[in-house]
Amino acid sequence: MASPRMKTEQSFEFGELSAQDAMGSASESSYGPPGAVFGVSPPESSPRGRNNRRRDRPSWVKVTYTPYFDGHLWRKYGQKKIKDAEYPRDNGQTLNGLDLGGLYFRCSYRGDRQCMASKLLQQKNGDDPPLYEVTYTYEHTCGAPPIPFPDIVAEPPAASAEGLVLRFDSPGGHGGDAQIMQQQGQYQQSTSRSPFMMLSFGSSCQTHDQQQPAFQSDLEPGSSSSIPNEGPPAPPPANGDGDMFPTWDSFTYDFDSHVHFGDHTRLPYNSNYGCDDF
DNA sequence: CTAATTTGACCAGT
């Protein structure tokens, strides 16, 4: 074959979406595009850009400490050193000795469900617990509900302590709480392959039924953001079934005392395996 | 063996 590249990408257009979340400040973040319109036609047209100009693509930014834990399974499909990126990635570490400023991920179900959700990770600062800016593009159309995860409470190292204490509180009492002492720039790596931070918790992943038609998200329990998607904004905590968490992607950063982010996910993008393993 | 990750190249958008 002489066709080296055959790309079949998205092609629907959106009005205009810009990152209005956690812009430069880790005060709040949302997983779902604040004003995005979902449920658009599937991709089927110009291969790589045409109707879906980069500018027209729905995207929203999220600042988090756990870019890899957002409740969805991602597959890395590329990385690029962004010119403006000052920080390569994890605590100054490089991937295979490579300095990169952006990691590109796409939904693992893209091939199966034509889910074109993707995200771009960019380290925001070089702090000890590096802050990442995650630029999400397109909503998840795979229908895969975000994987429940306990709330994470990151407390800054004590006056004399050097480690970072991460507390995983389970909202619904899923028995998912653990304390991880993170030593200076020493994340626990699961596999020799994944250069990213991986934390192991003893939380049991719930068998998330596929009742969720489509992934939902909300900013905060208090602010009823209007997501023109469907269904009410994340219902109360997993009181009964535990389908979803209230603040799935809410994340509050308190420099005053501690970091609070309900950014839950289960496993690193490392694999496709869902919670069925737990 | 299968699947995911890595890496360089290519293409599109700005």
Place this chain on the structure above:
DNA sequence: ACTGGTCAAATTAG
């Protein structure tokens, strides 16, 4: 022309 974003082949890990 440059940068960013995506793909696809190769490699590695599980």
